[in-house]
Amino acid sequence: MTLEYTGRLDDDTVFDTTRESVAEETGLADAQPDREYAPLTVEIGDEQVIEGMEEGLIGLETGETETLTIPPEKAYGEPADENVQEFETEELREMLGGQTPEEGAYLEAQNGSQGEVVHVDEELVRVDFNPRLAGETLTFDVEIVDVN
Template identity: 90%
Template sequence: MTLEYTGRLDDETVFDPSRKSVAEETGLAEAQPEREYTPLTVEIGDEQVIEGMEEGLIGLEAGETETLTIPPEKAYGEPTDENIQEFETEELREMLGGQTPEEGSYLEAQNGSQGEVIHVDEEVVRVDFNPRLAGETLTFDVEIVDVN
C-alpha cells in the first residue's frame, strides 16, 4: 500500500509530512535539507510503521483519505526513567574527544538511538534516550495512493 501522509502533534505542529509542499510550508524542508519527500509504501503486517498507523490502514482503498489518531501506547509509548542514562562526566568527555556535552544537545548511542542531554555537572551527565515522540498522541492525515 502506498500513501501520502502528514503527521501532527496535539498542538497541530507538523512533525512528519510525506509531501514536500507541506514540508516547505512548515519550515521542515529547511530544517532537514537531506530528507527526500516521497509517498510511503508499507506492507501491512511487516511492522514497518507504528502499531496504530498499521491498524488504521487496514481495509483502506486507493483514493480514500482518513485521519488516524494514535494514542502513545500504539505509537512510541510513554517516557520512562529506564531510558534516562547516567554517565560519569570525565568518561563521557573522553569518549567525545575532550568535549563536555551541553544540556539540550543530542548524543547518539552505539545502537543508533538519539538521546538528549538533560543534566551536566562535574560528576555526572544524564541523557534521555526516550523516543522524541514518547507520550505524544499523533494524528496522521493519510491519502491512499495505491493498494497492491
C-alpha cells in the same frame, strides 16, 4: 499500499510528512535538508510503521483519505525512567574526544539510538534516550495513493 501522510502533535505541530509542500510551509524542509519527500509504500503486517498507523490503514482503498489519531501506547509508548541514562562527566568527555556535551545536544549510543542531553554538571551527565515522540498522541492525515 502506497500513501501520503502528514503527522501532527496535539498542538498542531507537524513532525513528519511525505509532502514536500507541507514540509516547506512548516519549516521541516529546512530542518531536514537531506530528506526526500515521496509517498511511502508499506506492507501491512511487516511492522514498518507504528502499530496504530498500521491498524488504521487496514481496509482503506485507493483514493481514500483518513485521519488517524494514535495514542502513545500504539505509537512510541510512554517515556520510561530506565531510558534516561547517567554518565560520569569526565568519562563521557573522554568518549567524546575531550568535549563536554551541552544540555539540548543529541548523542548517539552504540546501538544507534539518539539521546538528548538533559542535565550536565561537573560530576554527572544525564541523557534521555526515550523516543522523541514518546508520550505523544499522534494524528496522521493519510491519503491512499495505491493499494497493491
